[in-house]
Amino acid sequence: DSGVTQTPKHLITATGQRVTLRCSPRSGDLSVYWYQQSLDQGLQFLIQYYNGEERAKGNILERFSAQQFPDLHSELNLSSLELGDSALYFCASSPRDSQNIQYFGAGTRLSVL
Amino acid sequence: LAKTTQPISMDSYEGQEVNITCSHNNIATNDYITWYQQFPSQGPRFIIQGYKTKVTNEVASLFIPADRKSSTLSLPRVSLSDTAVYYCLVGSRPGGGYNKLIFGAGTRLAVHP
Numbered sequence: 462d463s464g465v466t467q468t469p470k471h472l473i474t475a476t477g478q479r480v481t482l483r484c485s486p487r488s489g490d491l492s493v494y495w496y497q498q499s500l501d502q503g504l505q506f507l508i509q510y511y512n513g514e515e516r517a518k519g520n521i522l523e524r525f526s527a528q529q530f531p532d533l534h535s536e537l538n539l540s541s542l543e544l545g546d547s548a549l550y551f552c553a554s555s556p557r558d559s560q561n562i563q564y565f566g567a568g569t570r571l572s573v574l
Numbered sequence: 575l576a577k578t579t580q581p582i583s584m585d586s587y588e589g590q591e592v593n594i595t596c597s598h599n600n601i602a603t604n605d606y607i608t609w610y611q612q613f614p615s616q617g618p619r620f621i622i623q624g625y626k627t628k629v630t631n632e633v634a635s636l637f638i639p640a641d642r643k644s645s646t647l648s649l650p651r652v653s654l655s656d657t658a659v660y661y662c663l664v665g666s667r668p669g670g671g672y673n674k675l676i677f678g679a680g681t682r683l684a685v686h687p
Contacts, residue, residue, distance in 0.1 A: 463617065463619070465617075494675075496675075503677055503678070503679060503680075504618070504661075504675075504677035506675060506676065549615065551617045551618075553617070553675075561606065561608050561623075561663060561665045561675060562608065562620050562623060563620070563675060564620070565617025565618050565619065566617055567616060567617055568615070568616070568617055570615070
């Protein structure tokens with residue numbers, strides 16, 4: 462158990478809908494990272510927050526957004542969903558900014574039908 | 575960020591030692607080498623990190639030659655539960671502005687009875 466909690470584990474929705482994925486980092490970790498893993502793209506970095514502020518952006522679509530709250534949990538919002546958004550979404554955390562040792566949650570499997 | 579090259583797949587048998595080599599010809603002076611393990615439908619898990627020579631922990635050993643242009647992850651006496659994808663990543667230490675982990679295709683290790 463990495464200490465990173467992601468909910469829900471599975472999410473099934475329809476095209477055009479909006480969903481919210483939630484992540485609770487390890488106790489004391491200030492950085493939260495979001496990744497997307499699909500069969501054809503592998504693991505892709507989406508966005509990072511550090512202590513409530515956005516720190517780095519990857520190939521995150523404009524339809525996607527994220528935020529980190531004062532209690533350090535984070536939410537990834539995906540809107541206007543398309544079939545191609547079906548993937549595993551992972552959250553990771555680390556104690557400080559810019560760390561290449563990150564602790565990953567079990568992921569949320571999103572299926573867009 | 576230094577690009578890494580590693581074998582797409584490897585096969586082994588229970589009880590054998592497995593060595594997975596990663597090439598990183600353009601590694602920078604400040605870069606560290608980090609390995610992750612990922613089981614199907616689970617988040618990646620940090621295995622080991624090193625800068626030069628040899629690092630050993632309870633899970634694996636990491637061998638890095640003097641020129642640091644490659645590294646070898648060594649898994650002693652593998653079992654069926656070591657069947658996973660292993661990723662080699664290269665990047666700088668905390669504070670070096672390295673926010674995102676860039677995962678390649680990894681090496682798919684299959685351990686057979």
